[in-house]
Amino acid sequence: MRPHFLLSTELCHLHYRSPLYCDGTNNTNTGSVKTTVVGHIGPKPQQQNANPKCVGNIANAIYDNFQEMSKHSREEIRNDGENSWATKYSFCGGVYQSPLDFHGSILQYDSTLKPIQLYGYNASSTDYFTISNNGHTVSMSLLPSMYLEIPPFRYIASQLHFHWGSLADQKGSEHCIGGRRYPAEMHIVHYNSKYADVSTAMEAADGLAVLGILIEIGSFNPSYDKIISQLTNIKYKGQNIQIPGFNVQHLIPERLDEYYRYEGSLTTPPCNPSVLWSVFRNHVFISEEQLLLLETALYCTGQNSSAPIEMVDNYRRLQQEGDRRVSVSFREGIVLAVTLACVLGTVVLTAVTCWLFQRKKRGKETKKVVYSPAVPMEENTSKECPRKMGVHNFNMCFSPM
Ligand SMILES: [Zn+2]
Structure with a gap:
């Protein structure tokens, strides 16, 4: 249940800030380099004052209140940016x-x-x-x-x-x-x-x-x-x-x-x-x-x-x-994502299990068959798990020996 809240009397709308991308980087608009940001509060761009920007609001009523603010207040807001919103607007x-x-x-x-x-x-x-x-x-x-x-x-x-x-x-x-x-x-x-x-x-x-x-x-x-x-x-x-x-x-x-x-x-x-x-x-x-x-x-x-x-x-x-x-x-899309994650997890788990099984088996055979005749190379490799195991070939691990 969402908590009720008190009326905030402070309003502002004009500011500049550094946009944050979905991948967790921000662009200071001072060049092509993006700076990685830890958490959702990022550092202030170095040249914010050189490139002030404005931001949209959600209600015209808010804007009207903004117009009534003193020039000093508006400049203060402009120079603060998004990073400091919380200090003024709880x-x-x-x-x-x-x-x-x-x-x-x-x-x-x-x-x-x-x-x-x-x-x-x-x-x-x-x-x-x-x-x-x-x-x-x-x-x-x-x-x-x-x-x-x-x-x-x-x-x-x-x-x-x-x-x-x-x-x-x-x-x-x-x-x-x-x-x-x-x-x-x-x-x-x-x-x-x-x-x-x-x-x-x-x-x-x-x-x-x-x-x-x-x-x-x-x-x-x-x-x-x-x-x-x-x-x-x-x-x-x-x-x-x-x-x-x-x-x-x-x-x-x-x-x-x-x-x-x-x-x-x-x-x-x-x-x-x-x-x-x-x-x-x-x-x-x-x-x-x-x-x-x-x-x-x-x-x-x-x-x-x-x-x-x-x-x-x-x-x-x-x-x-x-x-x-x-x-x-x-439902579509969410179910698909979960299913793909399950399939991928199963493939990886099976592949690891297969590799461990083969490794253990080869170790035993090496100890027992010391003087046995050589086995043709083709037969030998056909029953091994490839190093890079894919969906198509990991099933070979379960074929009869
Ligand atoms: Zn909006």
Whole structure:
């Protein structure tokens, strides 16, 4: 049972940091060398100040609070980076944090997980969505008539936004699968209908439900282009544009029944552990040109800034799962992985046993048959275990002598 938590009054959103890769390395963006990091808190990059970056947030309400902070506070946050989040925002160093890597040992099949039910996602073209550059990501407001149901609650759609990498390394998803990080990730944020709005909901343990969609490079995606084609119109912080409504479900994988589910947090300060995550197993595809635009079009800074900051690598490093388990709605893949591990283990064990048996037997024969006639080489070798034993030949060990 997830612990309830207190309201955090401190909010921040703009910072730079060193991205952590799924394989446990980070890239300081100061060269091609990656530095190995022990644990999930990595060392500060040496040239952080030379290359400040911004990061996405999960709720526009948070951003509004950020705007009210003093200039001094914002600079302080910018210069601190992700490594020091926990010193200012206790949740960031606490439990139930996101994102996670979905790997074998923490996954468990849950037959009670039903297909995610979406309602009102097919918005009319007479409605409008507002696409904004809020200084740390591109977000698109959604209609309150859009919602999903995860019993016993209904969650109302609030906004969607993106996380991505950079030209230097096009790996910018927050969640990873089996240690693999994807080029980008989209989050669709919903809040529990028993709360008045998203800012109130994020203060409650059962406040938010977020859909995670992993984005791969593939063919041109016309639905995603409704957003991506507008990026050049909102290059700078504070800019926004309205577009006609469209079917937001077209941004989501077709299989709504296959997903990872766990209890986690906002991936930006104040890191409230208030999110019920559902990350789809299947990916969506955008073209390389579309990804390139996402990685290069936006700035964290305003149009008149004398020191523009590129909006890149706006994803949080992986967090520790602790005692959490990630529920999985699909059995295929997990069973296959376990089966392969069992088969491999059996092969290795059998091969070792075979080798030991033959070694012992040859030792006995050498002692007993001192003056026996020589045996043809072909016959002799056909019954030995090869030094490099494979699946096809280790069975020879069990043939009659
Ligand atoms: Zn997000």
